[in-house]
Amino acid sequence: MALLEGKTLLVTGVLTDGSIAFHVARLAQEQGAQVILTSFGRQLRLTQAIARRLPQPAPVVELDVTNADDLAALADRVREHADRLDGVVHSIGFAPQSVMGGNFLAGEWDDVATAVHVSAYSLKALAVAALPLLSRGSGLVGLTFDARYAWPVYDWMGVAKAAFESTARYLARDLGPQGVRVNLVSAGPIRTTAAKSIPGFETMEGRWSDRAPLGWDVTDPEPTARTVAALLSDWFPATTGEIVHVDGGVHAMGQ
Numbered sequence: 001m002a003l004l005e006g007k008t009l010l011v012t013g014v015l016t017d018g019s020i021a022f023h024v025a026r027l028a029q030e031q032g033a034q035v036i037l038t039s040f041g042r043q044l045r046l047t048q049a050i051a052r053r054l055p056q057p058a059p060v061v062e063l064d065v066t067n068a069d070d071l072a073a074l075a076d077r078v079r080e081h082a083d084r085l086d087g088v089v090h091s092i093g094f095a096p097q098s099v100m101g102g103n104f105l106a107g108e109w110d111d112v113a114t115a116v117h118v119s120a121y122s123l124k125a126l127a128v129a130a131l132p133l134l135s136r137g138s139g140l141v142g143l144t145f146d147a148r149y150a151w152p153v154y155d156w157m158g159v160a161k162a163a164f165e166s167t168a169r170y171l172a173r174d175l176g177p178q179g180v181r182v183n184l185v186s187a188g189p190i191r192t193t194a195a196k197s198i199p200g201f202e203t204m205e206g207r208w209s210d211r212a213p214l215g216w217d218v219t220d221p222e223p224t225a226r227t228v229a230a231l232l233s234d235w236f237p238a239t240t241g242e243i244v245h246v247d248g249g250v251h252a253m254g255q
């Protein structure tokens, strides 16, 4: 039996065919899942075009995670395509350029607030919006960049990721009694649109492959996508509040 046979998944964050979420959606379909995508605003048409490049074309429902109307309408919009969800992928991140790039001390609250709203609080917002469709055994999986450390140039996005990781633990606490698992994948640097929008991203990706015992390919989202798929499967039935590192092993090294 395929890993995700019979499951219906909501996958956010497909912007291009380089998006981590695109590869999650592709692998999920290859592993037997039905996939519904989300997108918003001017990106909607782009996501619809990219959705046609998946093994099976996937419907796209509108969701700006910071928009209360979209969140309130999400369950009904998904119900136009499926009567339940077995998993939700949060693959969303955004911070204004002013709060990344190595000028941490100049970060202003309005821009920091945007980063935290879109990149951290949104995990709770998405979980609550999807909850009416989730049943026991389902899983929510998000993507983080190891927030235990201060990285070059990541700055307030790193602070938002720390809030994101904490949000995942509180969600694991509060959704566990309903049988919903909440886990994160902490990925190494991958050259996506979001990554390339970080001023000086090269300084983060530069030494990664040298430091990784397994090596690391910044152009390959497949290992990350595979781990997301595995966490959505029935093979992590008692795991929640966890962060699985998919970084070639960098997180475990002293230098």
Ligand SMILES: NC(=O)c1ccc[n+]([C@@H]2O[C@H](COP(=O)([O-])OP(=O)(O)OC[C@H]3O[C@@H](n4cnc5c(N)ncnc54)[C@H](O)[C@@H]3O)[C@@H](O)[C@H]2O)c1
Pocket (backbone or CB within 6 Å): 012, 013, 014, 015, 016, 018, 019, 020, 021, 039, 040, 043, 063, 064, 065, 066, 090, 091, 092, 093, 094, 118, 143, 144, 145, 186, 187, 188, 189, 190, 191, 192, 193, 194, 195
């Ligand atoms: N690329 C990396 O190096 C890397 C490493 C670790 C973790 N991550 C995380 O992976 C996730 C996916 O990013 P990616 O690298 O695939 O880049 P990406 O640019 O392809 O995806 C980011 C997505 O966030 C979506 N988004 C932004 N604001 C939104 C909003 N208000 N409502 C709904 N969606 C919104 C965008 O539409 C886009 O699809 C992010 O959480 C990112 O922080 C990326």
